[in-house]
Amino acid sequence: MAATIRFRTAVAGAVTVGLLGAAAVTATAAPASGTTGPEPAAQKTNTVTADRHDVRQWEQFRLHGKVTGIKAGTAVLLQQKQRGTWKTLPGQSVVNRSLDYTMRVKLGLKGVNQIRTVVAGQPSNVVTVTVR
Numbered sequence: 001m002a003a004t005i006r007f008r009t010a011v012a013g014a015v016t017v018g019l020l021g022a023a024a025v026t027a028t029a030a031p032a033s034g035t036t037g038p039e040p041a042a043q044k045t046n047t048v049t050a051d052r053h054d055v056r057q058w059e060q061f062r063l064h065g066k067v068t069g070i071k072a073g074t075a076v077l078l079q080q081k082q083r084g085t086w087k088t089l090p091g092q093s094v095v096n097r098s099l100d101y102t103m104r105v106k107l108g109l110k111g112v113n114q115i116r117t118v119v120a121g122q123p124s125n126v127v128t129v130t131v132r
Contacts, residue, residue: 042068042069043068044067044069044120045067046067046070046118046119046123047067047125048063048066048117048124048125048127049127050105050115050129051063051064053127053128053130054132055129055130057110057132059106061105061129062105063078063102063103063105063115063127064102065101065102066099067095067101068099070099070122071095072094072095072096072097073094073095074094074095074119074120075094075119076092076093076094076095076101076117076118076119077117077119078091078103078105078115079115079123080114081126082109086116086123088118091103095119103117107129108131110131110132112129113129113130113131114127114128
């Protein structure tokens with residue numbers, strides 16, 4: 001019986017050493033970058049340009065945009081500044097695999113119009129288009 005107890009103790013000791021050895025290997029395999037949290041998300045950007053800045057009323061022009069930090073397939077909304085607030089206009093586009101988008105636009109309000117796009121909550125720069 002004493003031999004059986006010694007054998008069980010020896011087996012249990014070997015298993016414990018094996019677990020400690022595996023933990024030591026795991027601990028040394030961890031990256032030594034010094035960061036303990038998750039990687040920071042890529043910063044979202046959204047830039048847009050218009051192919052023309054002077055158009056006639058209801059004449060079509062195009063907006064071309066480029067995004068970073070936003071997934072392909074995300075909806076692109078068009079907004080126009082009306083009486084000091086941004087109003088979302090009907091129609092939308094989507095971000096393609098190259099992380100850019102194109103949108104056809106027709107404006108009916110004569111005068112200087114400020115427009116922008118919004119992708120995943122990220123507004124773009126403001127583009128000024130004069131409607132004659």
